[in-house]
Amino acid sequence: MKFLISLAWKNLSRYRRRTIITAVAIAIGIALYIWIDALLLGAEMETVRNLIYFETGPARIMQKKYWEEKDYMLISYYLEDPAAIQAELKKEGYESTQRISFLGNIMNLEQQEGSFQIKMAAIDAKTDGVVFKLEDGIVPENGRFLESGEPEIIIGKDLAEDLDIKLDDWVLVTTKTAGDVYGEAGSWDDLELKVVGLLSTPNPLINKGMAFIPLDYAKQRLMRGQGATDVIVNFPAGADSGSEVEKIKAAIAGLPGAGDWEVLDYKELAREFIMLASTKSGGSKIILFLFFIIAVIGISNTMLMAVFERVKEIGMMRAMGMKDRAIVWAFFLEATGIGFVGSLVGLVLGILLTAYMVIWGLDFSGMIQGMGNIGYRTAGVFKGWWNFDTMLSAFFMGIIISGLVSFIPALRAVRMQITECLRDK
Amino acid sequence: MVKADNVKKDYTIGKVVVHALRGVTIDVEQGEFMSIAGPSGSGKTTLLNLIGCLDTASAGEIYIDGQAVSGRSKNELALLRREKLGFVFQSFNLIPVLTAIENVSFALSLLGLDSDTVQKKSMQIMEEVGLKGLEKRFPNELSGGQQQRVAIARALVKDPGIVLADEPTANLDSNTGKDILKLMEELNKKHKTTFIFSTHDSMVMDFAHRLVQLHDGLIAKNGVGKGGGK
Numbered sequence: 263m264k265f266l267i268s269l270a271w272k273n274l275s276r277y278r279r280r281t282i283i284t285a286v287a288i289a290i291g292i293a294l295y296i297w298i299d300a301l302l303l304g305a306e307m308e309t310v311r312n313l314i315y316f317e318t319g320p321a322r323i324m325q326k327k328y329w330e331e332k333d334y335m336l337i338s339y340y341l342e343d344p345a346a347i348q349a350e351l352k353k354e355g356y357e358s359t360q361r362i363s364f365l366g367n368i369m370n371l372e373q374q375e376g377s378f379q380i381k382m383a384a385i386d387a388k389t390d391g392v393v394f395k396l397e398d399g400i401v402p403e404n405g406r407f408l409e410s411g412e413p414e415i416i417i418g419k420d421l422a423e424d425l426d427i428k429l430d431d432w433v434l435v436t437t438k439t440a441g442d443v444y445g446e447a448g449s450w451d452d453l454e455l456k457v458v459g460l461l462s463t464p465n466p467l468i469n470k471g472m473a474f475i476p477l478d479y480a481k482q483r484l485m486r487g488q489g490a491t492d493v494i495v496n497f498p499a500g501a502d503s504g505s506e507v508e509k510i511k512a513a514i515a516g517l518p519g520a521g522d523w524e525v526l527d528y529k530e531l532a533r534e535f536i537m538l539a540s541t542k543s544g545g546s547k548i549i550l551f552l553f554f555i556i557a558v559i560g561i562s563n564t565m566l567m568a569v570f571e572r573v574k575e576i577g578m579m580r581a582m583g584m585k586d587r588a589i590v591w592a593f594f595l596e597a598t599g600i601g602f603v604g605s606l607v608g609l610v611l612g613i614l615l616t617a618y619m620v621i622w623g624l625d626f627s628g629m630i631q632g633m634g635n636i637g638y639r640t641a642g643v644f645k646g647w648w649n650f651d652t653m654l655s656a657f658f659m660g661i662i663i664s665g666l667v668s669f670i671p672a673l674r675a676v677r678m679q680i681t682e683c684l685r686d687k
Numbered sequence: 688m689v690k691a692d693n694v695k696k697d698y699t700i701g702k703v704v705v706h707a708l709r710g711v712t713i714d715v716e717q718g719e720f721m722s723i724a725g726p727s728g729s730g731k732t733t734l735l736n737l738i739g740c741l742d743t744a745s746a747g748e749i750y751i752d753g754q755a756v757s758g759r760s761k762n763e764l765a766l767l768r769r770e771k772l773g774f775v776f777q778s779f780n781l782i783p784v785l786t787a788i789e790n791v792s793f794a795l796s797l798l799g800l801d802s803d804t805v806q807k808k809s810m811q812i813m814e815e816v817g818l819k820g821l822e823k824r825f826p827n828e829l830s831g832g833q834q835q836r837v838a839i840a841r842a843l844v845k846d847p848g849i850v851l852a853d854e855p856t857a858n859l860d861s862n863t864g865k866d867i868l869k870l871m872e873e874l875n876k877k878h879k880t881t882f883i884f885s886t887h888d889s890m891v892m893d894f895a896h897r898l899v900q901l902h903d904g905l906i907a908k909n910g911v912g913k914g915g916g917k
Contacts, residue, residue, distance in 0.1 A: 265796045272784035578780035581741055582841075583769020583797050585762055680741045684776065 266588060270595035273568070274603075280564055281600055287560035288604025288664065289611060291553035292656045296612025300619050300646035302546050306539050307647045310528070312465040315395040318531040319359075319494035321507055323347060323514065327445065328491055329524045335381065337364045338440045338447050340489040341523070347493045347514055354513040356497065359389040360490035362480050366437040368417070368473060370425050371454060374434075380421065380471045382435065384480030384490075386410075393496045396461065396474065405429045405459035408476045416459035418469040431457050435473070439484045453483060503527035561604075562667045565597050569671040576675050577683025586676035593672035594665050601664025609657045616653075619646025688881055689715040689738055689849060694747035696733050696904075707733040709904040710747065717848065718879040720872060722895030722912060724886055729901040731885040732853055738883065739772055739851045740764045752848065769797050773842030773880075775852035779834040781826040787837045788813060788822035794845050812840040815877075816870060832863035836870065843874060849881045856891055868894040 274281045314320055328339035341347065344360040351358050362384040369377035387408045391397055397407045400416065408416055415433060417425075427433060433455050439448030455475060461468060481487050497506040504527065511525050529536055569576070576589055623645035675683070696708040708730045715721060715738075723731045736742040737749055740756050749756045751771060756764065768774075773794075781790045788809050795805040813822055816836040826834055835855060842850045852871070856864030872894060875882050884891055892898055895912035 265793070269782070269784070276784040574778075574780060575782060578774070578776065578782075579793075580765070581739065581768060581774050582794055583765045583767075583772075585765045681736050684741070684780075 263591075266592045266595055269592055270599050273596050274599050277568070280567065281603070284560050284564040284600050285604035285607060287556060288601060288660050289608035291556045291560075292605055292608025292660050293611035293615060295549065295553045295656050296609070296649075296653055297615040297619065297646075298549055299546055299649055299652045300612075300616040301624070301644055302542060303649050303652075304619060304623070304645045304647035306542070308464070308645060309535065309539070312463070313532050313535065314499075314528050316399075316463050316465040316468045318528040319393045320497050320503065321495045321510055321525060321527045322531060323493040323495065323510070323523055323525050324491055326522055326524045329526070335363055335365045335491075336447065337362055337438070337484060337491055338445055340440055340444070340485060340491050341493060342444065342489050342519065343517075344490040344493045346517055350514050350517060351493070351495055351510065354509065356495050356510065356513070357389075357392040358493050358495045359386050359393050360477065361385050361390075361492045361494060362477065362485065362489075363491050364437055364484070366435040366453075366473070368421075368425065369434045369436075370427050371432040371434045373426065376425075377436075378421070378425065378471070380473055382437070382473050382475065384475050384477045384484075386477040393494045396463065396468075399461040399463035399468070400459045401462065404462060405457070407459060408474060409458075410476050411478050412458075412476060413453065413455050413479055414458045415455035415473050415475050416461055417457060417473040418471060419460045419462045420466070420470045421473065422457070422460050427457055429457055429460060433457060433473075435475075437484065440486065440489070442486075448484075451483060503529060558663055558667055561597055561600060561664045562670070564600065565593060565668045566671045568596065569593065569675045573675060573678070573683050573686040577678075577680050577686065580676070580680045581684065589676050590669065590672040593668045593675075597668030598661055598665040601661040604664070605657045605660030608660060609653060612653060612656070616646050616648060619644070620648060688717045688719075688752065689713075689883070690750040690753075691734065691738065692748045692750070694734070694737055694744045694749060696730070696737060696742070697745045706904055708737070708744075711901070711904070711906055712747075713899060713906065713909070715849075715881060715883060717881055718875065719897055720875045720882045720895060720914070721897040721899065722884045722886055722892050723899045723901060724892050724895075725901035725907070726887060728903075730904040731887075731901050733904075734901065735851050735853055735883065735885045738849075739774060740768050770845070771848050773845065773847040773850040775835070775838050775842050775850060775855045777854040777857045779826070779831070779838045779858070781834055781837055781841075783826050786823050786825055787818060787829065787833075790826070790837055791840045791844050794841050798845060808844055809840075812844045813837075815843075815874065816840045830863075831859050832866060835859060835863075835867050839867070839871060839874070843878065843880060846878070847880065849883065852882065852884045854886055854888070855884060856886070856888055861890065864888070864890060 323341065325339040325341060328336060348358045348360065364382055365379055366382045367377045367379050385408065387410050400407055404419065408414060417427065435453040435455060436450060439451050441448040463469060495510055507525050507527050514520050579589060580586070623643040625643050691711050691713045694708055694711045698705045698707055711734060723734055725731045737744050743757065751767065756767065782793065785793065791809045791812060792805050795808060813819060816839055818833060818836055818840065821829065821833065829837065856867055859867060868891060871882055874880065884895065886892060893913050896914040898910055898912040899906060900908040
């Protein structure tokens with residue numbers, strides 16, 4: 263075995279240029295895979311974070327009917343006493359806030375032309391920060407956060423641009439109120455609101471298509487002073503959302519009407535994105551497959567050439583009594599050696615690329631703005647995420663596959679007659 | 688030592704069956720210095736390959752040290768070649784990535800000997816073939832004659848009973864070829880190793896102590912050679 267390893271090493275050194283070219287092909291394949299995986303995973307993790315911090319919150323309590331018709335965001339299906347729910351949750355140590363989430367048509371009041379239907383939320387300016395990070399999305403030059411009781415609005419920066427709205431402008435929001443009876447749709451109402459802040463968050467969906475108004479003002483105008491469509495509950499990042507949901511359900515189970523409520527974690531609330539992410543994960547596996555194909559073709563070609571160039575040498579070794587198995591091993595070790603060098607270089611390159619992605623990221627903002635909603639909730643700078651499982655598996659797969667592909671030409675060589683090998687030109 | 692008993696070998700090339708050997712019977716004793724001669728296509732290399740267990744006979748039997756080789760597995764034949772046979776090829780067939788001494792050691796490492804023994808025996812044979820001081824050179828740093836000396840050292844280092852040499856001087860100029868043949872003759876005397884050559888070179892035939900001439904796959908002449916290049 264020592265001799266075989268030594269022979270394999272010497273052959274790698276002897277065909278240095280070919281070894282380097284093949285190792286580089288493997289290295290590029292592995293580095294690109296690690297990099298793309300880090301990029302996709304980073305985008306996914308960032309999206310989950312931005313979903314939780316800006317859109318869904320960790321978990322939500324709402325009326326089942328509201329959830330069933332979630333596309334319409336009907337505020338007539340509201341929680342009658344959200345404060346009671348919050349109080350029960352508080353007893354169990356959960357921080358929460360309440361919102362009224364609804365659809366509204368927004369228009370520039372001055373220009374009075376063109377309107378967009380957008381998602382809106384009436385938020386409790388005092389408690390919203392315990393769950394969401396909206397307030398971080400307003401820098402001083404873009405105004406301020408909402409104050410209670412005022413007819414004011416903060417809107418996404420990109421939406422403001424589309425509507426040609428600036429700070430201190432007035433907008434008109436048309437929406438439907440809740441009816442007099444629970445579940446009954448009310449009448450259309452126009453809200454004239456002053457723009458006090460422009461949101462620039464890491465979540466492009468917020469920037470592009472959402473607006474927020476004070477909860478107490480919305481309650482007066484839309485809900486006859488009471489109720490909210492959602493209670494959004496916070497729980498620690500990294501906690502198992504499924505078991506947290508169960509705990510939340512247990513905490514509010516004793517409240518009147520609890521049977522009509524739905525408690526959903528962010529995974530359920532953003533199921534479309536989760537499905538999209540899993541599809542993209544499948545896509546990254548296809549990319550992995552393609553990169554490995556590149557590496558496999560590279561090393562197969564190298565080993566084929568190595569065998570064809572050394573048929574006579576193989577014949578001599580067999581004539582001298584070297585067993586076929588040992589010859590196959592010799593080629594296996596040689597290919598594994600190339601695979602090891604290539605995979606190691608690929609791993610180091612992949613780590614460096616991932617480090618760049620984790621620290622600085624890549625700015626796709628120009629591209630994303632033009633593309634609209636691509637599923638990912640990242641505002642433009644895609645940051646990477648360390649995935650050591652992928653790194654290790656890519657490294658070892660590079661070595662293993664390199665070794666395995668050597669079997670075909672090596673077996674072919676030892677199937678030849680020794681005399682045929684010795685006659686080879 | 689070696690016996691070929693009515694050995695036949697047929698090759699099929701396309702739809703044509705070529706009878707390379709048509710029934711060759713020959714006995715080779717230990718320590719013989721023998722040449723198998725004949726024109727191209729006479730079957731000399733085929734016979735050498737059969738004796739060297741590199742190929743199998745279509746009919747008849749080859750015996751090495753009294754034991755038949757037919758019916759043995761590939762691994763058994765490999766072990767037989769490893770222990771009892773040495774080969775010298777026309778184009779030397781050294782491993783280009785190994786130094787001269789490593790090429791020689793290769794034959795011993797297949798036998799699983801410890802590294803000290805391998806080193807000692809390899810150095811000794813290198814000296815015997817006149818390559819002392821050139822042990823660390825790679826094949827491409829050696830002349831044709833020196834490369835063939837390495838090949839002879841590689842064949843002899845494991846003390847095989849038989850060394851088979853297929854046209855050993857064909858790639859050498861006549862002076863170098865003569866030197867190589869003298870060397871093999873000396874080693875034959877010293878080690879009592881049986882040497883069997885295949886050749887169509889008259890110089891090689893002149894060195895042989897016994898000359899077997901083949902014609903169209905049959906022995907045309909089996910007699911005493913001149914020996915010593917006379």
